[in-house]
Amino acid sequence: MHTGFQPSWVLIRTLDTTETGVKARTTGTGNHVTRDTVHTLSTMLPIDQQTILITGATDGLGHALARELGVRGATVLLHGRSAERLAATEHDVRRSSGSDRVHRYRADLSSLDAVRGLAREIERDQPRLDVLVNNAALGSGPPGSQREVSADGYELRFAVNYLAPFLLTRLLLPLLSRSAPARIVNVASVGQAPVDFDDVMLERRYDGMRAYSQAKLALISFTFDLAERLRSTGDAHVTVNAVHPASLMNTKMVYEAFGYTLSTIADGVAAVLPLVIAPELEGVSGRYFDRLEDARAQPQAYDLEARRRLWRLSEELVGDTSVASTRDN
Numbered sequence: 001m002h003t004g005f006q007p008s009w010v011l012i013r014t015l016d017t018t019e020t021g022v023k024a025r026t027t028g029t030g031n032h033v034t035r036d037t038v039h040t041l042s043t044m045l046p047i048d049q050q051t052i053l054i055t056g057a058t059d060g061l062g063h064a065l066a067r068e069l070g071v072r073g074a075t076v077l078l079h080g081r082s083a084e085r086l087a088a089t090e091h092d093v094r095r096s097s098g099s100d101r102v103h104r105y106r107a108d109l110s111s112l113d114a115v116r117g118l119a120r121e122i123e124r125d126q127p128r129l130d131v132l133v134n135n136a137a138l139g140s141g142p143p144g145s146q147r148e149v150s151a152d153g154y155e156l157r158f159a160v161n162y163l164a165p166f167l168l169t170r171l172l173l174p175l176l177s178r179s180a181p182a183r184i185v186n187v188a189s190v191g192q193a194p195v196d197f198d199d200v201m202l203e204r205r206y207d208g209m210r211a212y213s214q215a216k217l218a219l220i221s222f223t224f225d226l227a228e229r230l231r232s233t234g235d236a237h238v239t240v241n242a243v244h245p246a247s248l249m250n251t252k253m254v255y256e257a258f259g260y261t262l263s264t265i266a267d268g269v270a271a272v273l274p275l276v277i278a279p280e281l282e283g284v285s286g287r288y289f290d291r292l293e294d295a296r297a298q299p300q301a302y303d304l305e306a307r308r309r310l311w312r313l314s315e316e317l318v319g320d321t322s323v324a325s326t327r328d329n
């Protein structure tokens with residue numbers, strides 16, 4: 001439940017700052033909170049030295065977040081699927097921020113090959129990546145809409161909203177790790193439904209809201225699993241969290257599916273921005289935030305067996321997740 005402006009992560013964290021950085025802090029594992037005094041984590045670079053990639057930056061929340069980060073001085077990497085919309089977004093972010101450190105990358109996330117191409121271009125062009133914001137998504141579509149498939153033949157919302165960020169994150173992890181401390185922010189939703197492992201591609205019972213909600217829960221499960229894996233491999237200086245930005249913001253996916261709105265894009269930016277830049281969240285990983293609240297996701301996200309099963313399935317569906325797989329032949 002959203003209780004106002006005081007973020008609960010401010011209440012739960014414990015910091016013990018030394019000259020070399022933050023030593024003791026509260027970290028999350030998706031189902032409990034642990035105090036991690038082992039890792040010594042240096043702090044993030046000042047915002048004007050950071051490079052931040054935002055997927056789906058050509059509209060709604062992603063566009064507004066890009067503008068906000070540009071104004072704050074970050075190097076902003078805009079991702080979108082349309083060349084025209086990307087050019088217009090780049091123009092807008094440059095104009096509103098007065099910064100020329102704004103770059104664009106085009107990739108249709110409904111193709112896993114395009115996701116690989118995006119990762120390849122970013123690896124090629126960018127010496128560092130401080131934050132990856134997996135924001136791009138398709139909404140549930142107009143009421144009564146029919147099932148669609150991706151270029152790879154997968155259910156479209158599962159592909160764009162979950163498999164694409166799963167693969168992109170895996171491919172960009174080496175760059176994030178080299179730039180650490182670094183953050184991954186997965187823009188999820190309160191709209192969550194358990195993955196039905198007998199019908200993941202929703203061939204039997206398709207419903208747009210179910211497709212959207214299943215993909216969002218998969219993204220949260222991935223968030224929790226990845227945080228644990230990064231911690232166990234000593235990569236805890238790359239953190240990953242998921243967030244529900246706001247309910248029914250005034251964006252096109254909401255107009256298409258609901259026809260009315262309950263909150264604004266500015267509300268969404270206010271929820272996502274701390275996960276990108278707040279120093280208080282350094283070292284906090286594996287958590288799901290409902291706006292500014294540290295919150296509980298749908299129960300399947302805490303089911304270890306379901307999570308491992310989803311991870312294995314995702315690897316099978318996307319194929320090779322090594323950076324080498326993105327290199328030109």
Ligand SMILES: NC(=O)c1ccc[n+]([C@@H]2O[C@H](COP(=O)([O-])OP(=O)(O)OC[C@H]3O[C@@H](n4cnc5c(N)ncnc54)[C@H](OP(=O)(O)O)[C@@H]3O)[C@@H](O)[C@H]2O)c1
Pocket residue numbers: 055056057058059060061062080081082085107108109110134135136137138139160187188189190244245246247248249250251252253254
């Ligand atoms: N709106 C809400 O109330 C709400 C609530 C909870 C969570 N969220 C989440 O917040 C995030 C942003 O949503 P929004 O409301 O800002 O949505 P939006 O205005 O519809 O923007 C979605 C963005 O994703 C891009 N995108 C969609 N399909 C793509 C594809 N196949 N390849 C590449 N890019 C693609 C869109 O590109 P184009 O510009 O080319 O269409 C656009 O830039 C999403 O993850 C959404 O699930 C939103």
